[in-house]
Amino acid sequence: MTEPTSLASWIRALRKQLDALGLDSVALCVEAGLDPQQMDDPNARYPLSATTRLWELAVQASGDPAIGLRVSRFVSPTTFHALGYALVASGSLREVFERIVRYHQVVSDALTLELSGDGERYRFRLLQPPGSPAPAFEAIDAFAAIYVRTCRNRLGREYAPLAVHLRRPEPADAKPWHTVFRAPVFFGAAEDRLEFAAQDFDSHLDDANPELAEHNETVLKRTLAQLQPLTWERKVRASIEAQLPDGEPSAERVAQALHLSLRSLQRHLADEGCRFDTLLNECRENLALLHLRDPQCSLAEISHLLGFADTSSFNRAFKRWTGMTPGQFRDSLR
Numbered sequence: 001m002t003e004p005t006s007l008a009s010w011i012r013a014l015r016k017q018l019d020a021l022g023l024d025s026v027a028l029c030v031e032a033g034l035d036p037q038q039m040d041d042p043n044a045r046y047p048l049s050a051t052t053r054l055w056e057l058a059v060q061a062s063g064d065p066a067i068g069l070r071v072s073r074f075v076s077p078t079t080f081h082a083l084g085y086a087l088v089a090s091g092s093l094r095e096v097f098e099r100i101v102r103y104h105q106v107v108s109d110a111l112t113l114e115l116s117g118d119g120e121r122y123r124f125r126l127l128q129p130p131g132s133p134a135p136a137f138e139a140i141d142a143f144a145a146i147y148v149r150t151c152r153n154r155l156g157r158e159y160a161p162l163a164v165h166l167r168r169p170e171p172a173d174a175k176p177w178h179t180v181f182r183a184p185v186f187f188g189a190a191e192d193r194l195e196f197a198a199q200d201f202d203s204h205l206d207d208a209n210p211e212l213a214e215h216n217e218t219v220l221k222r223t224l225a226q227l228q229p230l231t232w233e234r235k236v237r238a239s240i241e242a243q244l245p246d247g248e249p250s251a252e253r254v255a256q257a258l259h260l261s262l263r264s265l266q267r268h269l270a271d272e273g274c275r276f277d278t279l280l281n282e283c284r285e286n287l288a289l290l291h292l293r294d295p296q297c298s299l300a301e302i303s304h305l306l307g308f309a310d311t312s313s314f315n316r317a318f319k320r321w322t323g324m325t326p327g328q329f330r331d332s333l334r
Contacts, residue, residue: 004110004132006051008034008044013142014058014067015039016074021062028057048110048133055136066176068141072149082223083107085333086216091208093151094201097124099213100147103220110135111143121162122201126192137168140192145180147194154205161196165189212332215289215322222286232268233279240283244307251276285321288314292329299326 011034015025029036032054038044058067076084083103090096094115101113110132114125126143128134144164152159160182170187171177177185225234239257243249254276255265269276284306291302303314318326 004048004108004129005045006048006108006110007106008038008046009042010107011046011051011054012039013071013074014054017067017071018058018062020074021064023058023061028061029054032057048135051139052133052136055138059138065138065171066141068136068138069145069176069180071142072145072180075146075149082216082219086213086220087150088153089209089213089216090205091210091213092202092205093154093196094122095213096150096154097122097147097201099217103217103224106220106223108135110139117198117201119198121198122196124194124196126194137166140166140168141177144192144194148181151196151200154207155200159200161194163195165191165193165195167192209332211322211324215329218286219289222282231272232265233272233274236265236269236274236276236279237283240280241287244283244287245305246307247309248307249280281321284317288318288321288326289329292326293333295330302326 011029015029015036018025018028026036033050034046034054038046055068059065064070083099083106086099086103087096090099097115101115104111104113109129112127112129114123114127116123116125124147126140144166148159148161148164151161162183164177164181164183164185166177166185166187167189168187174185174187177187225237235258236254239254240249243253243257251265252262255262258265260268266276269279287306288302291297291305299314300311303311306314308314308317315325318324318329322329324332
């Protein structure tokens, strides 16, 4: 079984907490077996064994068993990339947590998340996948605190869940947990679980932006697909993306790059329920959404990277995909 991994950028929040305490976060990362420079790569991932070791070292160095709770202060939407932006734009807390469940693997596949409701309350469970090692208790504390903080960002700073259940043994001083969650906290529980009032979860949020949420979902779907086993669809997508800066790639050119005949390529894609022209469009749209988030990237540069003959062709295609011009999309990000 492959070892679970987490986004390297997620560990940056822990590093910031360590630095704030006057500790040498770089030395602790190296001791845990993590390359600190990878944190600047938005797609880099760290193995669970090394991140668990870093949490252990962080508790030892700080002398603070509640350090996971404090890390949430250093987490922003950009920490979780497109998932963070999709959550900010969601229309209700139920939508927020449904998206967390759907795309959490982009952040970490060390947990399986579940959301269920029974009319009165919603239960949000953080489960250990069968046969997989358990994440550090401090990592669970951090995730739980981040999720509650997400609720407060949308409903107001006084918001509190109904209850918090944690597998970790009861600490000598439980006050930090009660201070952060402002709710009954049950230690030594059978599972890690947050419980929320259904009426809070289902009420509409005023600052929702469905279009922005949808565009970020497009990026998330692409990232999730890249974490899955290699398929012909993924091979074709990778080949399309590699060839786009040289102009719009044809199916023949992609087949040649993959050492296939055109007919074999079409058959492989048909077996997986895909078509070449659909993949080409999706690749361009996904890359457009990605590049438009970079303010340093001009529209002329983006249209070239996506293989368009000129900027007006890119503008027309983007409006067809999203209903907005690239400029309008950039404004919506602000």
